[in-house]
Amino acid sequence: FAGVSTHLPLFLLNGAHDGPTVVMTGGVHGAEYTSIETAYRVARDTDPRHLHGQLIIAPIASMTAFRQRAIDLCPPDDKNLNRLFPGDPHGSFAQQLAHWLFQNLIRRADAFIDLHGGDLNEALVPFSIIRRSGTPDLDAKSLALAQAFGLPYIVESVVGGSTYAAATEAGIPAVLAEVGGQGLWPAAHVQQMVEGVYRALAHLELVEQAAVPIAPPSQVLGEMVWLRSARDGLFYPSVNVGDEVVEGQTLGRLADYLGETLEEVKAPASGPVLFLVTTLAMNNGDPLLAVGRVR
Numbered sequence: 001f002a003g004v005s006t007h008l009p010l011f012l013l014n015g016a017h018d019g020p021t022v023v024m025t026g027g028v029h030g031a032e033y034t035s036i037e038t039a040y041r042v043a044r045d046t047d048p049r050h051l052h053g054q055l056i057i058a059p060i061a062s063m064t065a066f067r068q069r070a071i072d073l074c075p076p077d078d079k080n081l082n083r084l085f086p087g088d089p090h091g092s093f094a095q096q097l098a099h100w101l102f103q104n105l106i107r108r109a110d111a112f113i114d115l116h117g118g119d120l121n122e123a124l125v126p127f128s129i130i131r132r133s134g135t136p137d138l139d140a141k142s143l144a145l146a147q148a149f150g151l152p153y154i155v156e157s158v159v160g161g162s163t164y165a166a167a168t169e170a171g172i173p174a175v176l177a178e179v180g181g182q183g184l185w186p187a188a189h190v191q192q193m194v195e196g197v198y199r200a201l202a203h204l205e206l207v208e209q210a211a212v213p214i215a216p217p218s219q220v221l222g223e224m225v226w227l228r229s230a231r232d233g234l235f236y237p238s239v240n241v242g243d244e245v246v247e248g249q250t251l252g253r254l255a256d257y258l259g260e261t262l263e264e265v266k267a268p269a270s271g272p273v274l275f276l277v278t279t280l281a282m283n284n285g286d287p288l289l290a291v292g293r294v295r
Contacts (some may be wrong), residue, residue, distance in 0.1 A: 003094035004076055006064055011043035013058040019053025020110035024197070025101070026058070028082050028114060028163060029072060030065025034180030035115035035253060042115040053206050056109070061101055064093075069096070069183075071119050082116075087164035102166055111145060111204050112167040112174040115193065118181015124275035125242040126220070127292070128190065129152035130174040131168035141173035143220075149177050149196040150214035153272065155224045155292055175200070200270035212218055217290040221292035225269040226285055229254060231262050237289070239273055245291060246270045254282060269293040 026032075026039030039059035046055060049119060060066045064075045072079040081095040085106075087099025106112055118124040130148040133139055142164075142174060146154045167174035177196060180189035195212045202209065229235070237252035247266040256262050271292040282288070 001100065002091075002093040004064070006097070006234075008063060009060055011059070013043070013046055013048045014053055015051030015053050015055070015206070017052040019051070020204060021054040021056065021108060021114055022111050022113065022116065022201065022204055022206055023056045023105050024058075024113040025061045025105070025117040025163065027060035028062055028093060029068070029116060029119055030060065030074070031061045031069050031183060032117040032180070033183065033185035034064070034117040034189045034193055036060055037185045037256050038115055038188050038197060040120055041190065041194050042197050047160050050208065051206055052208070054160045055201070056105060058101070058105060058169035062097070066090060069120065071121055076133055082163060083161035085161055085163050086170075091201070101163075105171050106163065106167050106172070109167070109172055111141075112164065112172050113145075113197065113200055114163040114174070114176040115197075116176055116178045117189075118178070118275055120121075120183040121277050121279040122181045122275050123241045123278050124153040124178055124181050125153070125272065126177075126179045127155055127269060127274055128178070128227070129155045129157050129164060129224070129251060130175065131162075131165045132156050132158055133168045138168065138171060138173060142168060142175060145173050145200055145203060146175045148216055149175060149200045151177060151179070151196060151218060152272065153292055154218045155184045155219045155274070156220065156222060157224060174266040178275075181275070220295065221271060221295050222295040224274055224290045225293050226290045227265065227268045229283055230280070232284050233257060233262060234280050235277060235279075236260065237265070237276055237290060239274050239276070241273050243273045244271065245273060251289065266291075267291055
């Protein structure tokens with residue numbers, strides 16, 4: 001793409017029985033390791049003899065980011081791949097990669113699942129995101145898919161450029177699921193995401209196996225409100241992911257390089273803290289955290 005060579009691991013599982021085509025991606029952000037290991041686990045453990053339909057899995061969608069352990073961005077042009085869909089065949093490397101992924105994988109799906117997690121510098125509480133399209137039947141299918149995945153929160157988003165947004169705009173039910181972070185992929189996080197995938201596949205009738213029950217049901221949130229730093233310096237959060245906060249509450253502070261407080265960080269909305277940057281280093285424009293606004 002754009003004169004840069006790359007490669008893409010890909011699993012194509014053709015079931016012994018008729019059914020829908022489901023596409024699943026991991027590693028759109030190359031250092032979100034729980035998503036990647038989950039995709040490999042599902043690809044290697046799913047038996048096509050018991051599969052109803054076709055399951056296509058790309059466990060590392062952004063190989064250049066994976067190899068460089070890149071945070072958020074896709075080398076060599078350092079764009080956020082998950083803000084570029086459906087892509088541009090004549091654009092930069094990441095734009096062309098997004099176009100290839102969308103045209104050759106995502107748009108061929110009857111349903112789409114994108115696996116994510118906190119990046120190397122992020123902690124998060126597990127949640128799913130769906131795109132509000134304004135089409136009741138499509139929105140209901142995406143919501144049901146997210147509910148079947150069974151993570152604690154479901155965020156309804158209108159943000160464009162992401163995998164799930166492009167899929168939804170193409171009329172394909174889609175969910176983005178987030179588990180884990182901070183460069184770790186402990187067994188419990190992988191297992192939680194694997195169980196969510198198989199619940200979703202059972203909901204789509206690709207697999208017949210009994211799904212792990214969901215308890216309690218997911219809480220639906222109106223939107224994810226991001227807060228970004230307006231300064232370079234040091235970040236000292238005073239809350240943890242999953243904490244319930246109220247709008248205007250102090251969540252931490254930003255300090256200069258002598259440790260003196262520059263400003264207090266205030267909650268941009270009321271709801272749970274969905275993700276939190278955990279590095280002391282903070283740059284102007286970097287995300288600090290996001291709060292899921294309660295509807």
